[in-house]
Structures are given as structure tokens and as C-alpha cells.
Amino acid sequence: MAELEVKMEVGSDGVAVITISNPPVNAFAVLIIAWLKEKIEQAMSRNDVKAIVLTGNNGKFSGGFDINVFQKVQQTGNLSLLPDLSVDLVVNKIEDAKKPIVVAIEGLALGAGLEVAMGCHARIAAPKSQLGLPELSLGIIPGAGGTQRLPRLVGLQKALDMMLTSKPIVSEEGYKLGLIDAIVPPQDLLKVSRQWALDIANNCKPWARSLHRVEKIGSLYEANEIIKVSREQAKQTWPNMPQYLACIDVIMEGIVHGGYHGVLKEAKVFNDLVVSDTSKGLVHVFFAQRATSKVPNVTDIGLKPRAIKKIAIIGGGLMGSGIATSLIINNINVVLKEVNSEYLLKGIKMIKANVRGLVASKKLTKSRGDKALLMIKGVLDYTEFKDVEMVIEAVIENIELKQKIFSEIEKACPPHCILATNTSTIDLNLIGQKVTSQDRVIGTHFFSPAHVMPLLEIIRTEKTSPQVILDLMTVTKIIKKIPIVVKNYTGFAVTRVFFSYKQSAHVLLLLGVDLFRIDNLIKNFGFPMGPFQLEDLTGYGVAVAVRKIFSDVFPDRTVISPVLDHLIKNGRNGKNNGKGYYVYEKGNKPKPDPMVVPIVEESRKLANFMPHGKRVLITDQEIVEMVLFAVVNEACRVLEEGIVVKASDLDIASVFGMSFPSYRGGIVFWADVIGSKHIYTSLKKWSEKYSNFYKPSRFLEQRAMSGVPLSAPTNTRSKARL
Numbered sequence: 001m002a003e004l005e006v007k008m009e010v011g012s013d014g015v016a017v018i019t020i021s022n023p024p025v026n027a028f029a030v031l032i033i034a035w036l037k038e039k040i041e042q043a044m045s046r047n048d049v050k051a052i053v054l055t056g057n058n059g060k061f062s063g064g065f066d067i068n069v070f071q072k073v074q075q076t077g078n079l080s081l082l083p084d085l086s087v088d089l090v091v092n093k094i095e096d097a098k099k100p101i102v103v104a105i106e107g108l109a110l111g112a113g114l115e116v117a118m119g120c121h122a123r124i125a126a127p128k129s130q131l132g133l134p135e136l137s138l139g140i141i142p143g144a145g146g147t148q149r150l151p152r153l154v155g156l157q158k159a160l161d162m163m164l165t166s167k168p169i170v171s172e173e174g175y176k177l178g179l180i181d182a183i184v185p186p187q188d189l190l191k192v193s194r195q196w197a198l199d200i201a202n203n204c205k206p207w208a209r210s211l212h213r214v215e216k217i218g219s220l221y222e223a224n225e226i227i228k229v230s231r232e233q234a235k236q237t238w239p240n241m242p243q244y245l246a247c248i249d250v251i252m253e254g255i256v257h258g259g260y261h262g263v264l265k266e267a268k269v270f271n272d273l274v275v276s277d278t279s280k281g282l283v284h285v286f287f288a289q290r291a292t293s294k295v296p297n298v299t300d301i302g303l304k305p306r307a308i309k310k311i312a313i314i315g316g317g318l319m320g321s322g323i324a325t326s327l328i329i330n331n332i333n334v335v336l337k338e339v340n341s342e343y344l345l346k347g348i349k350m351i352k353a354n355v356r357g358l359v360a361s362k363k364l365t366k367s368r369g370d371k372a373l374l375m376i377k378g379v380l381d382y383t384e385f386k387d388v389e390m391v392i393e394a395v396i397e398n399i400e401l402k403q404k405i406f407s408e409i410e411k412a413c414p415p416h417c418i419l420a421t422n423t424s425t426i427d428l429n430l431i432g433q434k435v436t437s438q439d440r441v442i443g444t445h446f447f448s449p450a451h452v453m454p455l456l457e458i459i460r461t462e463k464t465s466p467q468v469i470l471d472l473m474t475v476t477k478i479i480k481k482i483p484i485v486v487k488n489y490t491g492f493a494v495t496r497v498f499f500s501y502k503q504s505a506h507v508l509l510l511l512g513v514d515l516f517r518i519d520n521l522i523k524n525f526g527f528p529m530g531p532f533q534l535e536d537l538t539g540y541g542v543a544v545a546v547r548k549i550f551s552d553v554f555p556d557r558t559v560i561s562p563v564l565d566h567l568i569k570n571g572r573n574g575k576n577n578g579k580g581y582y583v584y585e586k587g588n589k590p591k592p593d594p595m596v597v598p599i600v601e602e603s604r605k606l607a608n609f610m611p612h613g614k615r616v617l618i619t620d621q622e623i624v625e626m627v628l629f630a631v632v633n634e635a636c637r638v639l640e641e642g643i644v645v646k647a648s649d650l651d652i653a654s655v656f657g658m659s660f661p662s663y664r665g666g667i668v669f670w671a672d673v674i675g676s677k678h679i680y681t682s683l684k685k686w687s688e689k690y691s692n693f694y695k696p697s698r699f700l701e702q703r704a705m706s707g708v709p710l711s712a713p714t715n716t717r718s719k720a721r722l
């Protein structure tokens with residue numbers, strides 16, 4: 001079948017089979033929808049057609065509406081680009097059709113795919129097909145009647161669960177719930193569906209129209225109770241996002257006033273939400289995440305990734321064992337090398353604990369976990385290195401040690417072997433110096449814990465070959481992480497940009513702002529925790545070490561806050577020893593510790609940031625802006641220097657590396673929504689009023705003056721520092 005097509009074949013049994021094709025997931029593109037309407041009309045008017053089966057090509061029904069169209073609507077503001085899927089197609093042409101339509105589902109029916117399926121008169125599915133309405137994860141609600149039909153098919157509570165969590169169910173569960181009428185093996189799917197459609201036409205099977213059913217919704221009183229709880233849950237779990245409460249309201253509209261009313265209200269709310277900032281942000285992140293796999297001169301020059309089946313890891317510490325875990329659970333053989341058997345056992349023990357943890361939290365089945373542990377082999381010498389395709393070095397941060405290891409592994413490994421280092425701070429070029437084939441040297445910056453965090457920074461040097469970068473990107477995908485390819489410069493992308501985040505929080509603290517107020521405001525903005533709680537979590541030792549490195553490289557904008565040193569002097573080390581800005585007790589939430597107040601007070605006096613020794617008065621909004629505009633400012637320098645390939649990579653780095661709220665689209669996207677002019681003017685004001693730390697970068701100034709968005713491409717070669 002052609003790439004983009006809707007095909008109709010009428011059999012001698014009088015059944016018209018309509019097949020949609022739009023690889024890879026048969027998304028409902030604008031043309032697919034138009035053609036589908038056309039084919040259904042033809043089937044209705046042909047005398048030789050008694051019934052219809054709707055299905056998808058290539059083992060899938062449909063992954064849903066074409067998300068590219070949402071983005072186009074968001075960029076142009078033109079709502080007419082959205083075809084009428086809901087009333088015109090699903091209600092008029094499918095559900096209210098004069099001939100029965102049965103859908104045959106294989107693989108998946110998600111979003112609009114499931115909505116169209118629910119409009120059909122019966123649903124036949126192959127085993128293990130995915131069924132779900134994930135629209136809320138894109139900032140919208142189902143827009144083709146899903147909010148009305150799903151509760152009528154599976155009951156209100158289950159429908160709410162499915163929509164609010166965006167999680168699909170498998171067809172077996174769908175069958176139990178009443179969403180699916182029969183489960184049949186893939187090879188019988190069409191045969192059974194055709195017969196089912198004929199049976200409906202001959203009145204041997206019920207001609208069910210989902211929108212008119214009421215028996216699963218229960219009484220208005222019961223519905224009200226469920227809705228009340230859901231509203232509370234939505235406010236708690238998903239603050240700042242409008243689509244959750246909007247979805248609940250639309251569902252309620254249908255329960256009170258009937259399904260068709262619900263469909264009309266759904267369409268109206270959908271149109272409001274699709275152009276909301278939340279949806280723009282989430283759709284941007286959706287595409288930006290996929291775009292990380294496009295790197296100019298690496299992924300567009302016809303190179304093929306080489307197979308990587310066996311990887312050696314040197315160092316079984318926290319990092320090494322975390323990396324090993326993420327490799328073995330994804331079917332890559334790992335050789336773990338340590339200096340002695342005691343440390344080796346320790347490393348293996350940590351890996352086992354990691355795997356057990358993943359099994360306990362249901363992220364891995366027991367049998368997969370057991371299988372994974374068979375893929376790890378502990379060693380004390382380099383014998384096993386002769387056939388590995390990649391080595392990842394994760395020993396302590398010591399340049400001589402790393403150089404020595406690199407010259408050793410170059411001899412022990414095959415000549416094509418990739419030499420990777422999980423170094424956070426050491427200059428990659430220094431490590432590569434002792435190696436003759438520097439094109440094979442590359443950096444991997446995992447985030448701790450490595451088997452949990454989704455992001456991986458891949459650090460290239462000027463000499464790293466495109467093939468090596470491509471291979472590492474491929475491994476990153478196999479272990480289900482997101483790769484960001486960056487140039488080697490202090491802090492790479494994530495650590496560098498978010499160093500300003502903590503710095504600005506400390507400036508505010510020294511200016512007299514209550515630290516718990518800062519944390520709460522940042523949390524309300526959408527981060528899982530504020531900057532001070534984060535510092536507690538990662539430990540003060542790390543913070544002091546990073547500060548040292550940054551103050552050497554960026555002395556003009558590194559603020560040495562005395563607070564950390566005072567906390568350490570007072571026996572505090574954050575979550576590690578249970579005493580930080582917060583107190584940590586087992587089983588309790590972190591509690592702000594009043595004991596830090598005098599420590600902070602003393603630091604304020606010492607730092608002398610407060611104008612005339614008085615605390616400054618700053619609004620809530622300005623506090624959030626001071627913390628985050630500082631991040632934007634550094635992000636601008638990273639863009640100008642060409643550290644990242646494109647601005648959207650920094651958005652993904654901020655969302656998946658620092659938990660910047662995804663519904664705000666990432667740090668650069670968010671900055672463009674705010675507008676560079678306001679950011680520039682504010683930073684300039686603060687730099688004059690409070691600290692040179694806020695001095696706007698040249699790039700930000702240029703973009704603010706010219707009005708060109710921060711996300712627009714830079715001409716890196718002319719201005720690059722590297």
C-alpha cells in the first residue's frame with residue numbers, strides 16, 4: 001500500500017473493508033480524514049455494500065490525530081486547519097450511519113484512533129493491543145467524542161483514570177471492561193470482524209451506539225461524588241495545567257445534559273486548549289525530544305550505526321554500577337572492572353540492588369530482572385576487553401588516573417572500540433592526550449542515579465568522529481535515554497545553565513529573602529523542589545566542588561555564598577546526614593529547620609549584599625523571575641557558543657536534566673513566551689541594583705534589541721568561542 005492512503009475493497013460477502021495507511025502509526029492526517037469520509041460515503045451509497053469494516057495497515061489501527069497539525073494551528077492561530085473529526089466524521093458518518101461499521105484493531109488505538117473506534121458499532125481487537133486517550137499529556141482533551149464515549153463504555157471512574165493519567169490499557173482489560181467486544185488472533189481479525197459486521201446488519205448482533213448508552217454512568221449523585229474526588233486530585237497532582245479540570249468539566253456536562261451536548265462542549269473546550277501556552281509547551285517538548293536524534297554532520301551523512309553488544313565499565317562505584325544497570329536491563333552485555341575483589345563485590349551488589357529496586361517498583365518484570373543479572377561479568381584485569389565495542393570509564397575524578405586508564409584500555413581493546421568517560425568536570429581533551437586515536441574518545445555525562453534519570457549528555461571533542469557519536473546516540477536509545485550532543489566546555493549544557501539557578505537563589509537569600517519562600521515559589525512554578533532542597537539532596541560537597549570549578553572559569557559571575565561553608569561548619573550536609581536547610585526524618589516530609597536561620601543571618605552580614613544592611617522587599621513574581629532569568633541568561637551564552645546543536649536541545653536538557661516543567665516547553669521556549677525584551681530589561685535593572693551576577697549576556701541583548709526569538713538559529717561559526 002502507498003505511504004498515505006485510504007483504500008476500500010468490497011468483498012463478495014457485501015462487506016467493504018476500509019484500510020487507512022499513514023506509516024509509522026497511521027496517524028489521522030488531514031488527508032486521511034478527508035479520504036476516510038469519502039470512502040464511508042461511497043460505501044453507504046453502493047448497493048452491493050451491506051456492512052463496513054474499518055482497519056489500519058501494517059499491524060496497527062491508529063496512533064491518533066496527526067500532532068503536526070496541532071503545531072501548525074499553534075504557530076498560525078488558524079483553528080480552521082483542524083478538520084471536523086467529531087461531529088462530521090464520528091457522529092454523522094460513523095455512529096449514525098445507515099450501515100453497521102465494525103473496527104478491527106491491531107497493535108494500537110490511541111487518541112483519535114480510539115475515539116473513532118468508539119464511534120463504531122462494534123470493536124474487535126487482536127491480543128495485547130494498546131488502547132488509550134493520552135491527549136491530556138499534550139495539553140488538550142480528547143476532541144472526537146472520547147470524553148463522552150469512554151465513560152459510557154467503561155464507566156466513569158475507569159474513564160477518568162485512563163484520561164487523567166494518559167496511560168493506555170491492553171485489549172484484554174478492554175474486553176473485561178466492555179470497551180472491546182471480542183479478542184481474536186491477528187490472523188482471524190478481519191474474518192471475524194466481517195462476520196460481526198454482517199451479523200449486525202442482519203440483526204443477529206446488537207447495533208450499539210456508544211454515545212446513547214447510559215447504564216455504565218450510574219446516577220447523577222454517584223457521578224457527582226466521583227467527579228468531586230477527581231477535581232481535588234487534579235488540583236493536587238496537576239496544578240498550573242488547565243486541561244485536567246477542563247476534561248472533568250466536559251465529562252460532567254455530558255452526564256448532566258446528555259452525550260451530544262457533551263460532544264459540542266468538548267469541541268469548544270478543545271479549541272480553547274489547543275492554542276493554550278500549556279499545549280504549545282507540551283507539543284514543543286514532544287517534537288524537541290524527537291529532534292535530539294538529528295545532529296548535523298552526524299546523522300545526515302549516510303552513516304549506519306554499528307552493533308554494540310558488549311560494553312566494559314571501569315569502576316563499580318555509584319556511577320559505574322548505575323550505568324551497568326541501565327545497560328544490562330536493555331540486553332547489553334557488561335564487563336565490570338574494579339581494582340580488587342572487595343570493591344568488585346560491592347559494585348555487583350549495588351547492581352543487584354538496583355535491579356531489585358526496579359522489579360519492586362514494577363518497572364521491570366522478575367524474569368527480565370533475572371535475565372539482566374546474567375549479562376554482567378565482574379573482572380579484575382583487561383582480558384575480557386579484547387572483544388568489547390565500547391569502554392565507559394567511571395573512576396574517581398583524577399586526571400592522572402584517567403589518563404593512565406585510557407592508555408591501558410587503548411592497548412587492551414580492539415582498534416575500533418569507543419573510549420568513553422563519565423567525567424563531569426575534567427577536560428576531555430586532557431584525557432584524550434595520552435591516546436593515539438583521539439577520534440574514538442567521547443564523554444558520557446550520566447545523571448545520578450544513572451539507571452533512573454532519562455537524560456544523557458554526549459560530549460564530543462573536535463576530534464571525535466561522527467561514527468563514534470552516532471554509535472553512542474544509538475546505545476543511548478537502546479537504553480531508553482534521551483541523548484543531547486554537546487561540545488566540551490565547563491559544565492557542558494545542563495550543569496552550566498543550572499548553576500545560575502542555584503547562584504541566583506543564593507543571591508536572593510543574601511539579599512534577605514526567606515529561603516523557604518524561594519523554594520515554595522519555585523515549586524509552585526512547577527519544579528519538583530526548590531533550589532535549596534535540591535542542594536540538600538545532592539549534598540554540599542558537590543556544590544562546593546562545582547562552585548570552585550565555575551569560579552575559576554567564570555569569575556565574573558560566580559557568587560561565593562558563605563552559607564554553604566557555614567552550614568558545613570555547623571555539621572550540616574543536607575539529606576546525607578539528615579540536617580540541611582530542612583530536617584530529614586525517616587518517613588516524614590522534609591521540614592524547614594529553624595536552626596538554619598541564625599546561620600543564614602550570619603552569612604548575610606558577612607556577604608554584605610543587602611543595600612544599607614536592610615532586607616530587600618521583592619514580590620513573588622520577581623523572585624521567580626530572578627531565579628529563572630539568570631538561567632535564561634546563561635542559556636543564551638550556551639547558545640551563542642554553540643555548546644548545543646540547537647535551542648530545542650536546551651529545552652530538552654532543562655526538562656529531562658533539571659525537571660523544568662515540561663508544560664512550559666523548556667527554558668528557551670519559555671523565555672520566548674515571556675519575551676526576551678522583558679528578560680533583558682529586568683536583568684539589566686537587577687545588575688545595577690543588586691549584583692553584577694545579573695548582567696545580561698551579549699546574545700540576550702542582541703536578541704532583545706532585534707526582536708529575533710532566542711530559539712532562532714545562531715551563526716555559531718562566526719562567534720563561537722570553541
Ligand SMILES: NC(=O)c1ccc[n+]([C@@H]2O[C@H](COP(=O)([O-])OP(=O)(O)OC[C@H]3O[C@@H](n4cnc5c(N)ncnc54)[C@H](O)[C@@H]3O)[C@@H](O)[C@H]2O)c1
Pocket residue numbers: 314315316317318319320337338339343394395396397401405422423424425448
Ligand atoms: N556519583 C556522582 O554523583 C558523581 C558526581 C560527580 C562526578 N562523578 C564522577 O563519576 C565518576 C565516578 O563517580 P562515582 O561516584 O561512581 O565514584 P566512586 O568513588 O563511587 O567510584 C569509583 C570506583 O572506581 C574504582 N576504580 C578506581 N580506579 C580504578 C581502575 N583503575 N580500574 C577499575 N576501577 C577503578 C574505585 O575503586 C571505585 O570503586 C567520577 O569521574 C566522578 O567524578 C560522579
Ligand SMILES: *[C@@H]1O[C@H](CO)[C@@H](O)[C@H](O)[C@H]1NC(C)=O
Pocket residue numbers: 078079080081
Ligand atoms: C486557515 O486554514 C484554512 C484551512 O486550511 C484556510 O482555508 C484559510 O485560508 C486559513 N486562514 C488563514 C487566515 O490563513
Ligand SMILES: *[C@@H]1O[C@H](CO)[C@@H](O)[C@H](O)[C@H]1NC(C)=O
Pocket residue numbers: 296297
Ligand atoms: C558539516 O561539514 C562540512 C564539511 O566538513 C562543513 O563545511 C559544514 O560547515 C558542517 N556543517 C555543520 C552544520 O557543522
Ligand SMILES: CC(=O)N[C@H]1CO[C@H](CO)[C@@H](O)[C@@H]1O
Pocket residue numbers: 319393394421422423424425444445446447448
Ligand atoms: C562519570 C560521570 O559521568 N560523571 C558524571 C557521572 O555522572 C554523575 C552524576 O551527575 C555526574 O554527576 C557526573 O557528572
Ligand SMILES: CC(=O)N[C@H]1CO[C@H](CO)[C@@H](O)[C@@H]1O
Pocket residue numbers: 427428429461462487488489490722
Ligand atoms: C577542542 C575543545 O573544544 N577544547 C576545549 C574543551 O573544554 C575545555 C574547557 O573545559 C577547553 O579549555 C578546551 O579548549
